[in-house]
Amino acid sequence: MYDPEVAKIAESIKAKLKFSDENIIEIGDELNETKKILPRNSWLRWFDDENFSFSLTQARRFMRIAKGVIERPSLVGLGVAKADILLRLQGEEFEEFEKENDIGKMSVSIMSRCVREIKKPEASTILKGKISTLNSRMHEIVSLLETCRDFKLHEKDVEDLKNFLKNTISELEAIENQVETQSDERGFAPLPTK
Numbered sequence: 001m002y003d004p005e006v007a008k009i010a011e012s013i014k015a016k017l018k019f020s021d022e023n024i025i026e027i028g029d030e031l032n033e034t035k036k037i038l039p040r041n042s043w044l045r046w047f048d049d050e051n052f053s054f055s056l057t058q059a060r061r062f063m064r065i066a067k068g069v070i071e072r073p074s075l076v077g078l079g080v081a082k083a084d085i086l087l088r089l090q091g092e093e094f095e096e097f098e099k100e101n102d103i104g105k106m107s108v109s110i111m112s113r114c115v116r117e118i119k120k121p122e123a124s125t126i127l128k129g130k131i132s133t134l135n136s137r138m139h140e141i142v143s144l145l146e147t148c149r150d151f152k153l154h155e156k157d158v159e160d161l162k163n164f165l166k167n168t169i170s171e172l173e174a175i176e177n178q179v180e181t182q183s184d185e186r187g188f189a190p191l192p193t194k
Contacts, residue, residue: 010050028066081108
């Protein structure tokens with residue numbers, strides 16, 4: 001069904017499912033390789049067809065780690081959770097973090113908290129962009145309301161305005177949900193206070 005090279009890689013992946021750090025990197029490399037070999041938009045179907053004993057989320061994590069260790073060899077041997085956390089840091093952020101901390105002895109929980117603290121300004125920038133979008137939409141609404149006040153509108157115009165306002169409210173709610181989701185996914189959730 002699939003290219004013989006892809007089938008061979010799938011068997012290799014299944015043979016390595018002990019999840020040692022070395023195997024995870026190799027699995028990630030092989031998953032990345034299959035993505036390059038397979039035609040566009042067929043990788044997910046292939047992944048599902050192979051019935052691996054790990055999820056798509058884990059597969060993507062392995063792929064990210066495999067790419068990351070090429071640039072950051074010190075990630076090898078840290079474990080999946082720590083490597084994944086440290087990959088959130090950009091070049092200089094990572095180098096500084098690595099210099100200032102014994103990443104091998106640091107717990108996953110403490111490492112996660114430290115990285116969240118470093119990334120908080122980035123979350124703030126994302127939120128500012130979303131707030132700017134909200135403000136521009138609100139200015140459009142105010143302008144339309146002023147137009148309504150100045151002119152008598154026909155019934156169709158009133159209906160159009162109502163629909164615009166409903167759509168804008170839906171968009172604002174979607175942006176709010178998106179910001180919350182991105183914050184959670186990127187580890188920007190507020191730290192618990194003591």
